[in-house]
Structure formats: C-alpha cells, structure tokens
Amino acid sequence: MGAKDPEQDAVLRPDERFRGDYPIVVEGLKTSFGEQVIHDDLDLEVRRGEILGVVGGSGTGKSVLMRAIIGLQPVDAGEVRVFGRSITGAEPDQVLGVRDRWGVLFQGGALFSTLTVGENVEVPIKQFYPELSADLTHEIARYKVRLSGLPEDAVSKYPSELSGGMRKRAGLARALALDPELLFLDEPTAGLDPIGAAAFDNLTRDLKETLGLTVFLITHDLDTLHEICDRVAVLADKKVIAVDTVPNLMKLDHPWIQEYFNGPRGRAALTAQALDELRKHMDMPVAANAVKALDKPPAGKA
Ligand SMILES: Nc1ncnc2c1ncn2[C@@H]1O[C@H](COP(=O)(O)OP(=O)(O)OP(=O)(O)O)[C@@H](O)[C@H]1O
Numbered sequence: 597m598g599a600k601d602p603e604q605d606a607v608l609r610p611d612e613r614f615r616g617d618y619p620i621v622v623e624g625l626k627t628s629f630g631e632q633v634i635h636d637d638l639d640l641e642v643r644r645g646e647i648l649g650v651v652g653g654s655g656t657g658k659s660v661l662m663r664a665i666i667g668l669q670p671v672d673a674g675e676v677r678v679f680g681r682s683i684t685g686a687e688p689d690q691v692l693g694v695r696d697r698w699g700v701l702f703q704g705g706a707l708f709s710t711l712t713v714g715e716n717v718e719v720p721i722k723q724f725y726p727e728l729s730a731d732l733t734h735e736i737a738r739y740k741v742r743l744s745g746l747p748e749d750a751v752s753k754y755p756s757e758l759s760g761g762m763r764k765r766a767g768l769a770r771a772l773a774l775d776p777e778l779l780f781l782d783e784p785t786a787g788l789d790p791i792g793a794a795a796f797d798n799l800t801r802d803l804k805e806t807l808g809l810t811v812f813l814i815t816h817d818l819d820t821l822h823e824i825c826d827r828v829a830v831l832a833d834k835k836v837i838a839v840d841t842v843p844n845l846m847k848l849d850h851p852w853i854q855e856y857f858n859g860p861r862g863r864a865a866l867t868a869q870a871l872d873e874l875r876k877h878m879d880m881p882v883a884a885n886a887v888k889a890l891d892k893p894p895a896g897k898a
Contacts, residue, residue: 608693614679619644619778619810620665624674627657627664634660636834638674647804647811648839649821652831653852658814659703661831662780665812666700678778696724698778699771703786705763707755713741713766714751720773737773744769745799761792765799772803779803781813785820793817797824818857823872 608614620642627635634657642648650658663669665676667683676683681694699720707716717737721728728736741751744765755763764784771779781800785793801824804811815821821828821842829839832852838845846857874887 608679608697610693613808614644614697614777616680617644618642619679620812621677622661622665622674623677625661625664625671625676626673627660627669628672633834635664638835640829640836640839642810642812643827644810645804645808646826647800647813647824649825649828650812650814650831651816651821651828651856656831657834658831659782662700662782662812662814666698666780667695696720696774697776698780699774699776700780701764701767701771701782701784703782705755705767707763707766707770709755712752712754713746713758713769714738716755716766717741717770717773720770724774737769740769740772741766743772743803745795761788761796764788764796768799772807775807777808777810779809779811781811781815783814783816785815785817790819793819794823800824 618641620640622638622640625635625638625640626633638661640661650661652658660669664671665678665683667676667686671684674684679694679697683694707713708719711719714734714737717740718733721733721736725733738748738751742748746762746765746769750758750762750766755766758766768781768784771781784800785796788796797820800811800813803809804824813820813825825842827839827841828845829836830845830850830853831837832850837850838848838853840848842857845853848854878884878887
C-alpha cells in the first residue's frame, strides 16, 4: 500500500517527477447525486507507469470517478490522493503543482470551437506558464500537435474542420500540453472506425512508453483492453470489484465480467489479438496456417 512507500507522500519540487509507486490512491470514496449513490466505499490504486483500463456497465460511474480524481466532482466521503497530495476538499490553489502534472482528454474532446487547434493547445500553457513568450508558446503547441500524430497544417484549423479521429488527437495534444506525468482518457476510441481506434491505441502505448506516462483510461473497447492495458479495473455495485490483467479477470466468476470478457464480443477481440501476434511470425508455417484458419469468416457469414 502506498503509505508505506517513503516517496509516496513526499512534497514535489516543480522540477521533480513523482517517484512513489501509486500516483493515484482512492480510499473509501462515496459520491452521489441527491438520493442516487454512485460510489460507496470505493478503493483504487493506480501504479506508476501503467495503463489502467477502467470498465463497467453504462452509468456505473466511470466518468464520475475520473472527475472525482481530478477534483471536479464533490465527494461525500473518502479520500483521493494524486501524487501523494489530497485532492478531496482542497482549494484549487492548494493542488497547484499537482493539476499541472496531469492532462485530460474528455469524452468528445471538449475543444473550444472558436479557437484553432494550436490555440486550444496554448490555453493550458498560457494558464500555467503566462511568463512564456508568445513565440515559445506557439512552438510548444505546434510540437504537441505533431506529437499527437496530426499534420503540421492542423495547427491552424478549427475543430469543425477536422474528422472525428483528428479531433481526438487535437484533444490529446491539449492534454499533453504541460508534459503531464498522468494522462486521463475518457473513451478515446469511441466513435472511431477500427483502424482509427487501433491507431489511437498504438499512439497511447507509444506515448506511455516514450514519455513514461501513467494512463487512466476509461473505455468500452475490448480491443483497447486487450492490446494496451497493463491492468483493468472493473466498476460494478458502486465499487471497483476487481483490478487485474485481462487474462486474470477472465478467470473470475462474476456474471458481468464473464459476460463482458467471455461473451461473443470479448472472444472476437481475443481472436483479433491472437491473429495480430501470429501475423508477426508468418515465416513459420504453423503460424501462417493458423492465420489462414482463424481469418475465415464464421460459417454462414459472408
Ligand atoms: N451532473 C450530474 N447530475 C446528475 N447525475 C449525474 C451527473 N453526472 C452523472 N450523473 C449520473 O451518475 C451516474 C454515473 O455516470 P457516469 O457518467 O460516471 O457513468 P459512466 O460509467 O461513465 O457511463 P457511460 O459508460 O455510459 O459513459 C449516471 O447514472 C449518471 O446519470
């Protein structure tokens, strides 16, 4: 548990990266809207350097949990600590030095429609580093847009001029604006075609590996869970009922988990992942034959 780690609760200097084991610790969280209790005694720890997938049925409170962690959701009970600092009940200026260490891609991107992509990325830079020159701010924004896999000319485009996939990447560029250590992604591949979704997954994994990010990733996308998540947290019954790797979760005897991971869509995602692995070894006849067999559409389908 994080409290035993001497680095866990150390106060960070602005130039220092978090070195504790758990950048996010949630203990005994309770949230509600009026009479409707969303979370009750929920615990969660996110490990440094992992991509943690967060899944659960619609309305189980995945987005509300993310909002509670970043301090946008009032909390009835419990505590949220990010980089060892308590977020619950803290005034915004008390968590300065923490808020600029995370980036958030909200569902739908949440870009300002009247600003260009570049200007959108500049917003957090200007907010947290107003002393930077306009030239340097533009340059950083341009770099983040390129890092997110957008072409150079996207910098001067408005969100309405971009495809859905490009808008997600623009939202990601803004989330990366401050060189975060922690990235929150709320359903980043929703609405993308499978090729666009796979490309976004690859980008997330590459960024995690090259920038050393910890990623809190809400998703319904089984391919994403199989392909890039180190562990997955399952929300049900107002709590996180399990956190583990996908293969370990699949062994659990919970009805929702079984239906989700071992149902037809879960099995299809697993087959797709197996095919990807086998395609890397097509020089081996056994792999080539297996790909040929598995790639056939099921009987009765065109
Ligand atoms: N601002 C709000 N006011 C009242 N109820 C809310 C508000 N935001 C969320 N809720 C309720 O909280 C519950 C959890 O919502 P949340 O958006 O976290 O679900 P989710 O697990 O992210 O769902 P989905 O997978 O459909 O996006 C839902 O019942 C929702 O109606």
